[in-house]
Amino acid sequence: MFSLKLFGGACLEGEDGPLTGPAAQRHRLTLLALLACAHPGGLTRDKLTAYLWPERDTEHARSLLKQAVHALRKALGEEVILSAADELRLNPGALRCDVIGFEAALAAGGLERAVELYSGPFLDGFFLRDAPEFERWLDGERAHLARAYTKALERLAEAAAVRGDLPGTVEWWRRLAAEDPFNSRVMLHLMAALEAAGDRAGAIQQARMHAALLEQEFGAQPDPEVMALAERMREEPVIAPSRARAKGNLDATVPAQSLADEDGGAPPELTVTPERPPPARISRRLLAWRTAALPAAATLAFAALLLVVWLLPETSAHPGADTEAAVASSRAIAVLPCANLSRDPEEEYFSDGLTEELISVLAQVRALQVAARTSAFAFKGENRDIREIGETLNVGTLLECSVRREGERVRVTAQLINASDGFHLWSETYERDGTDVFAIQSDLALRIVRALEAELTPAERERIARRPTDSPEAHALYLKGRHFWNQRTVNGYGRALEYFQRAIEVDPQYAQAHAGLAYVYSQHGVWGVLTSEESSVRTRDAALRALELDPELAEAYTVLGGYYHAHAWDSEAAERAHRRALELNPDYTIGCTWYANYLTSMERFDEAIIQRRKAVELDPLSPYLSYMLGSALLAVGRPDEALEHLRNAIELDSMYGEGHAGMARYYEATGRVDDAIRAYRRAIELPDVTWYPRTGLASLLARVGRRDEARAMLGELQAEADRTGIYAPHVAWVLLALDDVEGALAWLERSYQQKHPILRFMGRSRDPRLADDPRYADLLRRIGLPQ
DSSP, rough: OOEEEOTTSEEEEEEEEEEEEEGHHHHHHHHHHHHHOOOOOOOHHHHHHHOOOTSOOOOHHHHHHHHHHHHHHHHHHHSSSSETEEEEEEEETTTEEEEHHHHHHHHHHHHHHHHHOOOBBBBOOOOTTTOOOHHHHHHHHHHHHHHHHHHHHHHHHHHHHTTOOOOHHHHHHHHHHSSTTTTTTHHHHHHHHHTTTTOOHHHHHHHHHHHHHHHHHOOOOOOOOHHHHHHHHHHSSSOOOOOOGGSSOOOOOOOGGGGTTSSSSSOOHHHHHHOOOOOHHHHHHHHHHGGGTSSSSHHHHHHHHHHHHHHHHOOOOOOOOOHHHHHHHHTEEEEEEOEOSSSSSGGHHHHHHHHHHHHHHHHTTTOEOOOOOHHHHHTTOOOOHHHHHHHHHOOOOEEEEEEEETTTTEEEEEEEEEEETTEEEEEEEEEEGGGGGGHHHHHHHHHHHHHTOOOOHHHHHHHOOOOOOOOOOHHHHHHHHHHHHHOSHHHEEEEEEEEHHHHHHHTTTTTHHHHHHHHHHHHHHHOOOSSSSHHHHHHHHHHHHHHHHOTTTTHHHHHHHHHHHHOOOOOHHHHHHHHHHHHHTTTOHHHHHHHHHHHTTOHHHHHHHHHHHHHHHOOTTHHHHHHHHHHHHHTTTOOHHHHHHHHHHHHOTTTTHHHHHHHHHHHHHHTTTTHHHHHHHHHSSSSOOSSSSHHHHHHHHTTTHHHHHHHHHHHHHHHHHHHHOOOOOOOOHHHTTTTOHHHHHHHHHHHHTTTTTGGSSSOOOOOOOOOOOHHHHHHHHHHOOOO
């Protein structure tokens, strides 16, 4: 297989070394680089020509692009660049790429692998003449990848310190200092690491080199903290640390200054009295007290490294996947349902709503992994062991809280707990007016971010501090709407709609309420409460209004992506909206799921399964998400893997009708007809199921010769469509199973005429009676689906 190397330059390599010739021309390497960075998505031909040949007219630029694609396919293989409608995508299965590998390693927590792949700045020394748009893109992409690389180095250094690997800690900080030699914060960490490793002279020498470099390059003086730390190292005698210091009680209050993060925030004081080796995170903070005279940044690094000598047992830990997983786990958190301590049990919606909003706020921090609502709420009202909850949700930290609302006053008590041993990291009580609920949420979120030592960008900090509404009444109405919305039923959506509308009446500027409205309208189109046209217009208007009020609202982008896909049939706009939603909130499970729905429609099955797996990882106790993942695996011919997730959906909720329908499809795929019929009938008996189990059963009955039963069910479906005027496209599969090809095509055409939102999700028929009919191909073209 050929390789595309973009770090440290740009080249194509084969088994015999670098490739030359037409494929290695500058514009063609640029094309591959653009597609590699767009992975797992793609880029339209218009976008590519704008980057590559901005000075050419459209026809000429498109011709050059076609030539470039042809040359690359000829040299590297036909599958190297995939086409989907007007979009091109790189196929990493046909061409290895270091940038794609780098991003994948970071996403999987393989920090050492990612660092190994980064062999220099992205496209270092590379340029494209007369292409200013490409140069701007290149600058941004190069900076993004460099930041990801330095962040990975820092996380490896932190992990090595926690693990007790002093040489590893020094090495990672040294590599980071080489990458960012002017950064005084990095220099402080490196100096502290060298001192902890017994190389005080090396630490002082690093300070000298840092000062000389700043003077030489910028004529600037070094950071006073760097020089102060170097001066202390020169003057203080070297004291060999003793393990005896860790024994017995060690009462200490951590000064807030020693815990200050890079952005200047500082958590309140924390008191701990360990009788046994405490968790690494608490111990590191406790030790900061012993070095309080050091500057704040140096204290953090130095105390973290001294921990391995004083408190940690001797180990022979090695860097690698276990370490990276431990770091990732420590930044994975679940917000357990807040207990309602109010006198009125009807206030339950408020405590549930506060929990859900805390989950949403934390999920916007890219450095954290936040368990989703369904899984967290599975433990509501249960007295379960903290360790068991942590293992079930695959998180290292839990937030517990209680809420008491009396009149206009709200009292919230919260405590952050280490899931591995049950130790409390901190607790806090807030008592505020109802108007200050958002201030409580913001403060809790910031304290959690600091406690987990997660990186917080300025944009994330600003979003956390943002107040969605200034009206307590509108907020309470919105929370009631969310309460009913989470029931995921026709009646629940109806009640949610009512409360969202009332919230907007009180505060017309409430963006989240408009986004909630958009979501309900979209679901009413699926359930047949609204016609396709009504659902389309209302969904679009509400989503756009939400984004007009808050341009960074992930929920609104997700619904807008659904509108573009299901109603407007605009694939490019749908993908942009879905990806923007996940940029803003990477842990938004609905965002992952709706994006996966879009990818499935575009027959990008592998990418869809990745999104569905991510959603299940974030929300492992959601029957819906397990069902969707199982269905996706079944659709690509992996029934054994699908079975585990489909069974899990029913085990999580035996009354979940779609889960039983999923099992029916599994039984069909594996030839167990009687079991499939029973599973379909069970699904139909349950409340709040869509029309799909009925069309699935009717189609199966027709295929196995029970045609009278199938026709009877078809008659009911047709009568329902005539009564409501809504022609669900999957009824066409029943007609096809009854050998009525003309009827199936006519039904699909009626669905098309009303732009039924499910048309884009129905999947391409493999039945040759349809697949080979040019009328069906034309329908797929008009809908915008792969043909």
